[in-house]
Amino acid sequence: xxxxxxxxxxxxxxxxxxxxxxxxxxxxxxxxxxxxxxxxxxxxxxxxxxxxxxxxxxxxxxxxxxxxxxxxxxxxxxxxxxxxxxxxxxxxxxxxxxxxxxxxxxxxxxxxxxxxxxxxxxxxxxxxxxxxxxxxxxxxxxxxxxxxxxxxxxxxxxxxxxxxxxxxxxxxxxxxxxxxxxxx
Amino acid sequence: xxxxxxxxxxxxxxxxxxxxxxxxxxxxxxxxxxxxxxxxxxxxxxxxxxxxxxxxxxxxxxxxxxxxxxxxxxxxxxxxxxxxxxxxxxxxxxxxxxxxxxxxxxxxxxxxxxxxxxxxxxxxxxxxxxxxxxxxxxxxxxxxxxxxxxxxxxxxxxxxxxxxxxxxxxxxxxxxxxxxxxxxxxxxxxxxxxxxxxxxxxxxxxxxxxxxxxxxxxxxxxxxxxxxxxxxxxxxxxxxxxxxxxxxxxxxxxxxxxxxxxxxxxxxxxxxxxxxxxxxxxxxxxxxxxxxxxxxxxxxxxxxxxxxxxxxxxxxxxxxxxxxxxxxxxxxxxxxxxxxxxxxxxxxxxxxxxxxxxxxxxxxxxxxxxxxxxxxxxxxxxxxxxxxxxxxxxxxxxxxxxxxxxxxxxxxxxxxxxxxxxxxxxxxxxxxxxxxxxxxxxxxxxxxxxxxxxxxxxxxxxxxxxxxxxxxxxxxxxxxxxxxxxxxxxxxxxxxxxxxxxxxxxxxxxxxxxxxxxxxxxxxxxxxxx
Numbered sequence: 012x013x014x015x016x017x018x019x020x021x022x023x024x025x026x027x028x029x030x031x032x033x034x035x036x037x038x039x040x041x042x043x044x045x046x047x048x049x050x051x052x053x054x055x056x057x058x059x060x061x062x063x064x065x066x067x068x069x070x071x072x073x074x075x076x077x078x079x080x081x082x083x084x085x086x087x088x089x090x091x092x093x094x095x096x097x098x099x100x101x102x103x104x105x106x107x108x109x110x111x112x113x114x115x116x117x118x119x120x121x122x123x124x125x126x127x128x129x130x131x132x133x134x135x136x137x138x139x140x141x142x143x144x145x146x147x148x149x150x151x152x153x154x155x156x157x158x159x160x161x162x163x164x165x166x167x168x169x170x171x172x173x174x175x176x177x178x179x180x181x182x183x184x185x186x187x188x189x190x191x192x193x194x195x
Numbered sequence: 196x197x198x199x200x201x202x203x204x205x206x207x208x209x210x211x212x213x214x215x216x217x218x219x220x221x222x223x224x225x226x227x228x229x230x231x232x233x234x235x236x237x238x239x240x241x242x243x244x245x246x247x248x249x250x251x252x253x254x255x256x257x258x259x260x261x262x263x264x265x266x267x268x269x270x271x272x273x274x275x276x277x278x279x280x281x282x283x284x285x286x287x288x289x290x291x292x293x294x295x296x297x298x299x300x301x302x303x304x305x306x307x308x309x310x311x312x313x314x315x316x317x318x319x320x321x322x323x324x325x326x327x328x329x330x331x332x333x334x335x336x337x338x339x340x341x342x343x344x345x346x347x348x349x350x351x352x353x354x355x356x357x358x359x360x361x362x363x364x365x366x367x368x369x370x371x372x373x374x375x376x377x378x379x380x381x382x383x384x385x386x387x388x389x390x391x392x393x394x395x396x397x398x399x400x401x402x403x404x405x406x407x408x409x410x411x412x413x414x415x416x417x418x419x420x421x422x423x424x425x426x427x428x429x430x431x432x433x434x435x436x437x438x439x440x441x442x443x444x445x446x447x448x449x450x451x452x453x454x455x456x457x458x459x460x461x462x463x464x465x466x467x468x469x470x471x472x473x474x475x476x477x478x479x480x481x482x483x484x485x486x487x488x489x490x491x492x493x494x495x496x497x498x499x500x501x502x503x504x505x506x507x508x509x510x511x512x513x514x515x516x517x518x519x520x521x522x523x524x525x526x527x528x529x530x531x532x533x534x535x536x537x538x539x540x541x542x543x544x545x546x547x548x549x550x551x552x553x554x555x556x557x558x559x560x561x562x563x564x565x566x567x568x569x570x571x572x573x574x575x576x577x578x579x580x581x582x583x584x585x586x587x588x589x590x591x592x593x594x595x596x597x598x599x600x601x602x603x604x605x606x607x608x609x610x611x612x613x614x615x616x617x618x619x620x621x622x623x624x625x626x627x628x629x630x631x632x633x634x635x636x637x638x639x640x641x642x643x644x645x646x647x648x649x650x651x652x653x654x655x656x657x658x659x660x661x662x663x664x665x666x667x668x669x670x671x672x673x674x675x676x677x678x679x680x681x682x683x684x685x686x687x688x689x690x691x692x693x694x695x696x697x698x699x700x701x702x703x704x705x706x707x708x709x710x711x712x713x714x715x716x717x718x719x720x721x722x723x724x725x
Binding site: 037040046054068088092150187194 | 402622627646
């Protein structure tokens with residue numbers, strides 16, 4: 012019963028979003044309409060394709076509503092799914108945050124006077140600090156999430172993976188910049 | 196005819212006479228061959244590892260390959276070589292854990308477990324692996340030959356008989372068909388297609404001010420194609436599998452088979468027994484593979500069912516039957532699922548319509564590098580000047596033939612050595628793959644925004660999987676959105692702004708009727724496997 016309700020809810024939300032987009036988003040966020048006239052010649056405007064796509068989306072929502080009324084359909088979300096995703100995304104966000112900020116922080120604390128991360132972003136070990144710490148953290152936390160405990164194996168695998176990537180790509184290719192050095 | 200032979204020759208020479216990577220005894224080894232071999236071995240290893248898959252390896256290697264070889268036309272064949280190698284190798288490698296550990300390395304190897312694993316349990320794992328290799332490579336070779344013959348003919352017919360409105364209608368038919376045949380329901384297939392179209396339309400268009408950006412500056416360039424495809428196909432899959440492992444850590448755990456002392460290896464009469472089943476499986480796989488979006492799992496299931504019926508009819512009731520470890524069962528499934536991969540490239544090369552995940556990455560490679568646009572224009576045979584796209588197409592055919600040759604020779608022994616990979620816990624591998632994927636996307640885009648975008652699309656792909664909304668129609672629609680809109684705009688202009696431009700020719704009308712008929716008739720079966 013819950014699955015039928017979820018699929019019906021999905022269908023209803025899809026129809027509502029598609030109608031909102033068709034009547035509010037597309038008209039207000041495209042310069043030309045469905046058809047535009049330039050120097051007396053008619054051509055298809057920028058709103059036509061998204062309009063049709065949102066029309067298809069609305070149709071898919073209606074079909075989903077009909078299919079859900081007919082019977083049980085596979086596919087359902089559970090609370091545990093959201094719990095997993097929340098933890099996994101937090102792990103990813105924190106790891107990428109460490110990747111971005113660990114290098115500049117290390118330069119600020121341990122670098123010489125007048126040094127900035129931007130000047131040192133192509134100099135070892137500064138350029139590796141963020142990637143190694145963030146990459147190790149990403150792998151370790153995701154393994155720990157599945158194993159439901161932090162193990163030395165998880166840390167070693169994370170560190171080995173990050174160092175291997177540094178070894179393979181940073182040392183072998185001059186033109187490749189490890190994250191986040193291209194942004195700095 | 197003479198120009199056809201000339202182009203075939205040029206295609207072969209473009210591979211063999213390409214830049215040398217190194218030389219052995221003074222003979223130069225072209226980089227494309229080395230990349231093909233590397234891709235093939237990577238593909239076999241990836242296919243043999245539960246939790247990983249060919250498209251995952253293609254997705255990760257594509258940005259790295261492009262970074263290594265650059266964006267020049269010279270990069271096309273080495274990059275294609277590696278991707279084709281992965282595609283062919285993964286098909287072969289998927290049988291290894293299916294046979295040895297009752298755990299399909301790739302989804303299409305599911306049916307191989309039915310007879311492959313019982314044969315291994317009966318003490319004949321090498322025999323099962325050898326039969327799987329022979330059947331898989333035979334099926335793949337057959338479908339490649341069909342591809343080499345059919346793709347140019349289909350492209351020439353399309354160029355000769357289809358004008359802009361018909362081509363627009365054909366593209367509409369292709370996404371309608373994919374929406375109808377993929378996923379748990381037609382509604383979910385259509386939803387996936389519409390979302391793919393919408394995502395592709397953001398910040399594209401012909402106006403100076405990009406559309407549908409909601410005023411967000413970061414969206415003014417639209418989503419990176421690679422970030423969207425990698426996110427939905429790969430990161431979504433990694434998150435989904437990790438969640439499955441989080442619920443049950445032992446979901447992908449393997450159990451060794453016991454050796455019961457039976458004589459192992461290929462037996463006398465095995466080849467004679469399996470040849471008819473390989474033939475039928477290859478035909479079934481090729482026919483199904485030529486239809487965009489219809490996966491190799493269906494081909495393997497159909498071939499296995501037909502083979503079981505045939506086997507039951509011609510054998511005595513006391514003979515071993517399907518499901519007990521008979522060679523015919525392995526042959527029927529492996530020939531069919533491998534035959535899908537070559538035939539899947541027929542719509543890609545002749546029409547520019549990707550039918551499966553591997554084809555998506557080949558199109559992505561062509562799109563990223565430039566100089567080769569899969570579609571009917573590729574097969575334009577010119578006399579006075581050389582069509583470089585056609586040379587590349589015949590170069591791709593040459594690489595596929597060489598890939599089969601390598602699969603026939605070194606593929607078998609490498610495949611048999613890969614059983615050990617199935618024992619690596621997937622929850623150790625997948626986070627590493629995620630890190631490699633994110634690093635690879637950064638190499639191509641050089642922006643943390645691309646990483647966040649990939650992660651965002653990954654979450655989107657995760658929810659799609661959980662709700663059993665198929666992800667491949669999203670990706671295919673994302674790729675085809677631009678060509679459909681462009682083609683429709685040109686057709687509308689060429690018709691003198693006739694609003695009925697799609698209904699002026701009988702072929703176009705037929706395609707549109709089929710576009711409507713596909714979801715209606717293909718939905719009658721009720722629930723379909725995802």
